[in-house]
Amino acid sequence: MIEVRELTKRYGAVRAVDGLSFEVKPGYVAGFLGPNGAGKSTTMRAVLGLDAPTSGEALVNGRRYAGIKRPMFEVGALLDANAVHGGRSAVNHLRCLARSNGIGLKRVVEVLEQVGLAGAAKRRVSALSLGMKQRLGVAAALLGDPGVLLFDEPVNGLDPEGIRWIRGLMRGLAAEGRTVLVSSHLMSEMALTADRIIVVGRGRLILESSMRDLADRFKRDVLVRTPDVAGLRSVLENAGASVSVDDGALVVRSLEAADIADLAARHGIAVHELTPRSATLEDAYLELTEDSVEFRTAEVAR
Amino acid sequence: MIDVTASEWLKVRTVRSTWYLLLSVVGVLALGTLISYLMTAEWDRSTPDVQAAFASADPSVVVMPFAQFAFGVLGALVATSEYGNGMIRTVLVAAPRRLVLLVAKVVVVGVGALALGTAVSFAAYAIGKVVTGDRPAPISGDPFSEALPALFANGLAALVIALVGLGFGVLLRSTAGALVTLCVLMFVVPVVAVLLPAPWNNRVVSVTPLYLGPQFSGQLTGQLTPAQALAVMIAYLVVALGAGALVLVRRDA
Numbered sequence: 029m030i031e032v033r034e035l036t037k038r039y040g041a042v043r044a045v046d047g048l049s050f051e052v053k054p055g056y057v058a059g060f061l062g063p064n065g066a067g068k069s070t071t072m073r074a075v076l077g078l079d080a081p082t083s084g085e086a087l088v089n090g091r092r093y094a095g096i097k098r099p100m101f102e103v104g105a106l107l108d109a110n111a112v113h114g115g116r117s118a119v120n121h122l123r124c125l126a127r128s129n130g131i132g133l134k135r136v137v138e139v140l141e142q143v144g145l146a147g148a149a150k151r152r153v154s155a156l157s158l159g160m161k162q163r164l165g166v167a168a169a170l171l172g173d174p175g176v177l178l179f180d181e182p183v184n185g186l187d188p189e190g191i192r193w194i195r196g197l198m199r200g201l202a203a204e205g206r207t208v209l210v211s212s213h214l215m216s217e218m219a220l221t222a223d224r225i226i227v228v229g230r231g232r233l234i235l236e237s238s239m240r241d242l243a244d245r246f247k248r249d250v251l252v253r254t255p256d257v258a259g260l261r262s263v264l265e266n267a268g269a270s271v272s273v274d275d276g277a278l279v280v281r282s283l284e285a286a287d288i289a290d291l292a293a294r295h296g297i298a299v300h301e302l303t304p305r306s307a308t309l310e311d312a313y314l315e316l317t318e319d320s321v322e323f324r325t326a327e328v329a330r
Numbered sequence: 331m332i333d334v335t336a337s338e339w340l341k342v343r344t345v346r347s348t349w350y351l352l353l354s355v356v357g358v359l360a361l362g363t364l365i366s367y368l369m370t371a372e373w374d375r376s377t378p379d380v381q382a383a384f385a386s387a388d389p390s391v392v393v394m395p396f397a398q399f400a401f402g403v404l405g406a407l408v409a410t411s412e413y414g415n416g417m418i419r420t421v422l423v424a425a426p427r428r429l430v431l432l433v434a435k436v437v438v439v440g441v442g443a444l445a446l447g448t449a450v451s452f453a454a455y456a457i458g459k460v461v462t463g464d465r466p467a468p469i470s471g472d473p474f475s476e477a478l479p480a481l482f483a484n485g486l487a488a489l490v491i492a493l494v495g496l497g498f499g500v501l502l503r504s505t506a507g508a509l510v511t512l513c514v515l516m517f518v519v520p521v522v523a524v525l526l527p528a529p530w531n532n533r534v535v536s537v538t539p540l541y542l543g544p545q546f547s548g549q550l551t552g553q554l555t556p557a558q559a560l561a562v563m564i565a566y567l568v569v570a571l572g573a574g575a576l577v578l579v580r581r582d583a
Contacts, residue, residue, distance in 0.1 A: 077426045078419055079582040094426045098333075105423050111416030113345065120344040128337035128425045168420065 029053055029207055030075060030176060034084035037070050037231075044070040046231035047084070052209050052224075054175070057202045059222030060211040063317050067231035068211040069107070072180050076105055088176055100129040100172030106165040107180045114154025118145055118164055121153055126171050139167040144193075158185030166197065176207040183217055195221050215313035229317045246307040246315075250285050252278040252292075253301035260297045267291055277301070334425045335434040338408070342438055347407055351400045355450060358396045362389025362454060366461045373469045381469070388458040388471040390451065394484050395540050397450045399516060401443040401488045402495035406508035408435050409499030409574075419583050428578050432500065436571065439496050440489050447488020451481045479547040487543030490563045491516070494539065497570025500578050516540055537562050 030052040037045040045067040052058040060068050073079040075086040077094030085092070088103050096102060112121060122136045140146050143163040148156060156164065162185060169177060179198070183191045198221055202208045212218050218225055218239075225242065227235040235242070253276070254260045261271050261278055269283040280288055285304045292299045307315070342348050369387040376384070385391075412418040425431050455477055462470040471477060491512075498508040516539050523534035535541060536553035544550035545559035554562065 073419075073582075076423050078422055094428075096426060099426055100424055103423075107419060107423070108416055111418075111420050113411060113415060113417045115345045115347070115411075117344075120340075124337050124341045124344060125420065125424045127340050128334045128421075130333045165420075168424075 029089055030178075030209055031087045031090070032071060032075065032084075033087070035071060035074055035081050035086055036083045037067070037074060037079060038082045043231050045074070045081075048228065048231060048233055049084075050226045050233060050236050052207050052226075054205050054207045055202060056223035057198050057208045057210060057221050059218035059225040060209055060228070061215060061218055061225050061313065062211075062213065062228035062234075064213055066213075066228045066317075068213075068228060069180055070231075071228075072105070072107065072178050072209075072211065075178065076103070076107070098129045098172070100125075100131065100174060102172070102174050103176045103178070104169030104172065104174040105178040105180075106162070106169045106182055107178075109158060109161040109165040109185070112153050112161065112164070115152065117150050117152055118156065119149040121164065122168060122171065125168050129172055131171050135171060139170045142170065143167040159187055159190045162186055162190065162194070166194070174206075177201055177209070179208075179210045181211055181213070183212070183214075191217075215310045219310075227313065227316050234316050242312060243306055246312040248281075248305050248307050250280045250283065250288055251301065251303040251305055252280055252288060252299060254278065254292070254297055254299050256297050259295070260292055260299075263291055263295050263297065264288065331430055331434070334427075334430055335437050337425070338431075338434040338438045342404075342408060342442070345407075345411065347411065348404060351404050351407075352446070355393075355397045355400050355446075358393050359389065359450065359453060359457065362391075362393040363457050363461065365389065365392055366458055370461050370465070370469060373465065384468045386458070386471045387462050387469050388455065389461075390454040390458070390471075390484065393454045394451060394487075394543075395516070397447065398484075398488045398491045398540065399512070401439075401447055401492035402512045402516070403509060405439045405443065405492035405495030405497075406499035406505065406512065408439055409496055410503060410505040410508055413499075413503040414505060422583050429575060432571075432575055432578055435496060435500075436493060439492050443492030444485055444489040447492075448482060448485025450488075451484035455481055480544065480549045483543040483547035483549070486546065486563070487539065490542070490566055491539050494566050494570040497567075497572075497574040500574030501570070539566065 033049050035045050035048045036043065048067065048071060062068050070079060071086070074081050075088060075093060077092065093099060093103065116124065119136060119140065122140065123133060126132065126136050140149050143166050145160065145163050145167060148160060153161065153164065162182060166182070182194050186194060198208050198210055210221065222239060224238050226233065252260065257273065257276065257278060261273070264271050264278070264280055264283060267283065270281045272279045285302050289299060289302055366387040366389045369384070373381055373384050373387070412421055422428065422431070455471065458471050495508060495512050498511050502508045502511065520535045520538045520540065524531050526534060532553055536545065541550065542559045542563050545554045546556050546563070548556055
């Protein structure tokens with residue numbers, strides 16, 4: 029369980045996070061979504077006690093992270109796969125982290141196998157590819173078998189096979205009843221992984237919703253193909269719909285697909301295709317975050 | 331606390347820089363041995379009145395300042411090697427209680443520098459004795475019983491310098507910054523201070539790190555008493571580590 033309450037983090041005059049509140053509960057993958065610079069990483073760093081909030085608080089399992097004695101057993105985090113000392117071997121890197129929480133070599137070997145790095149255990153970290161470092165970071169996060177997991181942009185630098193692996197891993201961890209928070213600036217990625225999403229822009233909460241509600245909310249229109257375009261159009265317009273013609277098909281707003289079908293049947297008009305269309309999640313995301321992105325671009329251009 | 335200390339101990343042992351630094355100390359011991367040997371050979375060829383003017387062929391003169399600086403570098407690297415690459419964030423996620431982390435680093439660096447510094451000091455003295463053999467006083471160092479306090483003081487100075495290096499590292503978060511500061515304090519200030527009008531020249535030199543050990547053991551007299559030298563050493567530790575602790579706790583990682 030992760031609780032962020034009225035979290036504000038200022039760096040000088042810049043409010044990186046501005047009164048942000050949300051909760052992540054166990055059992056689903058929560059996508060933490062926003063354009064670059066929206067405050068996602070800052071929020072995660074505040075949750076992990078790395079950055080002190082200017083005001084508000086961020087709690088893990090009801091507690092402040094910085095006070096936890098052996099945090100690896102409660103929380104696993106992958107912030108930046110490159111934030112490692114390159115001189116140690118992969119296994120020694122994990123041993124050092126594990127030792128600070130009283131975790132032994134046996135578990136280190138287990139997680140190395142779990143993330144598919146057993147063969148590279150003796151290699152120096154600086155010799156690993158970014159994708160392998162991401163796996164090493166995931167291994168570190170899993171060391172204490174924690175109930176809460178935070179991943180900051182985990183698919184960056186991964187190849188397609190690695191991306192599929194990490195999606196499966198996150199869904200698996202959530203299915204085991206863990207709390208999983210994953211940040212990304214790519215809606216398409218979240219659409220495949222997350223069950224709920226938290227959208228932020230300029231440090232503020234824009235939307236917190238389930239993936240399905242978001243898709244419903246951005247339902248757009250119904251595409252209708254019929255041999256009697258003019259006839260159906262007048263029927264629908266009489267029923268109060270706004271109708272336009274696009275490439276020989278009718279695009280109908282403010283009537284549900286079922287109502288259109290009923291009207292067509294009542295008037296004996298054949299319908300060849302009836303497709304409810306919603307904005308893609310990508311479009312929905314861009315629409316939601318447009319303001320915050322525009323503002324920043326304008327500011328830079330000034 | 332014990333787990334975090336064990337982790338720090340493991341961290342120090344699993345980076346190559348530690349081993350390079352220790353290797354460099356061994357190298358300087360070898361160099362000191364050579365110098366000691368050449369001095370002794372020169373002494374053997376000289377006339378008695380020249381012999382009387384010789385300094386001691388004790389390799390410590392060469393070895394200890396270098397070894398102490400090497401431990402200072404080690405102390406600084408224990409902190410800065412984690413800031414340069416962001417490893418510190420990974421470490422603080424695993425061990426979020428920052429003062430506990432600092433104390434663990436202090437224990438590892440302090441115990442290591444004290445033990446190894448004392449060992450190097452004894453080794454240098456022993457090498458000097460072996461090289462000079464049964465030759466008389468000026469060329470051969472003090473007898474063991476008289477040299478003993480100075481040998482332990484060298485180890486203590488290594489501990490102080492290593493922890494000052496650690497404090498600078500935590501404070502400045504940059505290897506270059508910490509090492510330059512340490513270098514200035516240990517090697518530049520004593521040279522520049524000589525230009526100051528008396529008695530400030532000697533006063534300033536006497537409180538720089540390399541001169542504290544000999545004053546603490548009574549080997550070097552005229553400025554600080556042993557108690558005063560110890561007090562200055564403690565002041566260095568309090569200031570460097572205190573400032574480091576304050577920054578570590580207050581600033582975002």
